[in-house]
Amino acid sequence: MKVLGIDYGTKNIGLALSDDTQKLAFAYRTLNRSNLIPELKDICDKEEVEKIVVGLPTNLSGEETKSAEMVFEFIKQLEEELKIKVEVEDERLSTVQASRLENKTAQNIDELSAQIFLQAHLDRE
DSSP, X not given: OEEEEEEEOSSEEEEEEEOTTSSXXXXXXXXXXXXXXXXXXXHHHHHTEEEEEEEEOBXXXXXXXXXXXXXXXXXXXXXXXHOOEEEEEEOTTHHHHHHTSTTOXXXXXXXXXXXXXHHHHHHHO
């Protein structure tokens, strides 16, 4: 069973996926907001996802940003529609870290960000 990381943005949604042992996170793909829940359901079914980790936007002092409310609404929808356990992970600076990687592109920055905070989550587990 795998863990899916979601970097929920206003334009793009970056996804990362763990391996079956839940030790390593890998950039997976980037989705747009249209038809999002059905696409996520298909991915969760295909990849046998048992848990979802959504990045929680916080500022440098650790306080939730204005975007956090939008993320909590999304989490509520995920829980209702997918019936999969959802947790949050501080995504502070994950986009900054992703932008410093050599293999980044404009298309994969969101999934790299998801990979970074999903790996942090897996390491703690």
